[in-house]
Amino acid sequence: MEQLKGRIIYKGKATGEALVTEMPISFYGGVDPNTGIVLEKGHQLNGQSIKGRILVFPQGKGSTVGSYTLYRMKKNGSAPAGMINKECETIVAVGAIISEIPTIDKVDVCKIRTGDRISIENDTVTIA
């Protein structure tokens, strides 16, 4: 069991299977808000669902409407359970806060692999 420390963007507790990408994510236009499936052509996660996962990605990108997309996903039940960023930016931060998705950043994300069972609790990530 390994623990990593980060900075709280939105507090809370979440547990799930990690889904890791090295590419930034555009939630508006890049993810289907109904299913949670990544739609962006050429993206590492293209075709995969982020629903219920602990989504590990460097940061958000694209339109600021992306914050509302995360909120839509939360309401539709297709949002990630938690998010871990290398360096969080406005779109994801605002999206996490309004959707109340536990999110932290400034974590050494290289230590996390897709499929790892991980949990977030406030500023701490625990890899099982």
Next chain:
Amino acid sequence: MELTKQEQAMLDGKEGYAVRKSMEILTALGDIFGAKNLIKVGSVQVAGVSYHNLGDAGLEFLNELAVDGRVKVLTTLNPAGMDLENWQQLGISPEFAEKQNLVIDAFKRMGILISCTCTPYLIGNLPLYGEHVAWSESSAVTFANSVLGAKTNREGGPSALAAAFVGKTPCYGLHLDENRVPEVHVQVNAELTKLSDWGALGYAIGRKAENKISYITGIKSAELDELKSFCASVVTYGAKPLFYMKGVTPGADQQPQLKEKVIIEQSDIKNAYDNINDDVSEIELVCVGCPHCSIKEISEIAELVQGKKVADGTEFWVATSRTAKQLADKRGYTQTIEAAGGKFACDTCMAVAPLKGRFKSLATTSAKGCFYSRQNLMKTKMGSMKECVEAAVTGKWNN
């Protein structure tokens, strides 16, 4: 970030749900970007108004905030997905209209002015030089920072709303003078002869000075409508929402010594047109007013369409604020444009209306308009007001 007692109380929920949620957003952003404190803002411009972008979840979010959220400063609104009065004539479905009206009702309850324009500075929300504001809508943010010399970051819809409910924004980024220093010298050697050339210039500078603040020289003179168009284009195509233009914008008197230099030649302007324009001749929609037409632009359109007729199978839309339209009504411009078969699209525009699949091709004066219309699967042509009116009358684009 350091909070005053009153700010801490807001964060603790003493002023209700909307203020608490707003403080959560503002303090998180402040912490991420290293702000030391919150600063008062003079006004707010809120984007994220079209139901097309918000969906039911966005509407629900706004309704939750509208329960106890009331704006503390002058707050204006970005365009909606339809003309709030005349939506039927623009072919908007009753289902969409019903949802869009619910969005507007939520904003009304918050105490926001239902201005529905991307040009708040033309209808009474005019920040002063050096004033801190919290605006969303990238073209208006760029205009406020550069042409007016006010100070704002590029906010998203929720962070702008948060600033309106608190009356403050975290002090980071473009609120700090040290972050408003030009980074690249852009020398313009090209001749600009029509409105759309300013959009093309914005494209060229946006691409060459990506994510940078430019100090632009070589512009002999500029008019309001030209700067309005340039602001929309330069930020859409990649620059930071702040530039300096020697002899035109405030704070540009002293030319700084900059290591990085970019030259814009006539060929760069031509290249911008080549990239923005698609191979298409039949035009189904002509839409001018991105950003929203000023009353002066409406007068030019009226003069150009006087006595002419929009072609069958082509629609001609003039996107503008309701305020400008009311002036046009009184002066008779509205009648002239409508007699020619043109339609006013107040409160909305081609970037936020639900147009996907309705039109295959677009002619416009706006480089930004072309960018967003491609997302709506339209082929685009950009040209002068005169060329656009010709396209409306003939249904064709003359190269």
